[in-house]
Amino acid sequence: MMEKSKEFRDFLRERAAMVEEKLRSVWPPDWDIPPKLKEAMDYSLLAGGKRMRPILALTAAEAAGGRPEAALPAACAVELVHTYSLIHDDLPAMDNDDYRRGRLTNHKVYGDAMAILAGDGLLTHAFRLATESVQYGVPADVCLQIVADLSRMAGPLGMVGGQAADVEGVQGITDARELQAIHTHKTGDLIVFSLFAGGRCAGAGVEQLEALRVYGYSIGLAFQIQDDILDLVGDEAKLGKPVKSDERQQKVTYPYLIGLDRSRQKVAELTEEAKRAVHQAGFQSPGRLLELADYLMNRDH
DSSP states (O other), X not given: OHHHHHHHHHHHHHHHHHHHHHHTTOSOTTOOXXXXXXXXXHHHHTSOOOOHHXXXXXXXXXHTTOOGGGGHHHHHHHHXXXXXXXXXXXXXXXXXXXXXXXXXXXXXXXXXXXXXXHHHXXXXXXXXXXXXXXXXXXXXXXXXXXXXXXXXXXXXXXXXXXXXXXXXXXXXXXXXXXXXXXXIIIIIHHHHHHHHHHHHHTTOOHHXXXXXHHHHHHHHHHHHHHHHHHHHHSOHHHHTSOSSHHHHTTOOOHXXXXXXXXXXXXXXXXXXXXXXXXXXXXXXXXXXXXXXXXXXXXXXX
């Protein structure tokens, strides 16, 4: 078991390294980007992190019998969108956080205006980046579908809509169903996009894409509940940000609504649901998707 665990950690490191290498070259060298803007974008984009969304995209491509390299542009595109959302989330008008991934948030270093523009720049460039999969042999119509997925799942119907609902309604939430609806869009949609992008690049069929949808929304909700749990009982040094921030901001979370033990049980149930969907879809190489589900359930940061 120890040997298997080490082998999986090596897999995560290798895939994260692929993503990091691509992220360091997302800006074409002949682009004359204002230096401070580029510095602010790279400050957050290259700040590390688990790179879980792009890793999910690469893993979905492999599960469906494709090459992870073909999904790399779309995988990195979702990381640009995720990073922009974190920059904007941390702003005083949103969550007003001072630290992210163990260091000062973007607006604390570059000011609110440049942080907003850095987020804008990352978001818009993500769509150009997603089209680069065509250079790896992905058909143009598939790249077009990936861009359409990204627009839908990152925009007002998806992640942005979830964030808006969170801002407007979090104090009025009275049950877990309302909270789940917010998390489905705020967190789950980008995770499902990552999986869809990888699956599409590998030519996944309708049944496999549906399985990736179920898998993505299940682990997305489990991921968010685990975040809520870690905010209460996690290690601040591992998390890279202060714990109990949700409590200080009087946010409604799963532990607040259903308790810590039931929240942990819910994470386990969702993880099993995700794995069951993968088992039933006939993927060529499902092993890594199954391991990722377990890894996310047991993470401590």
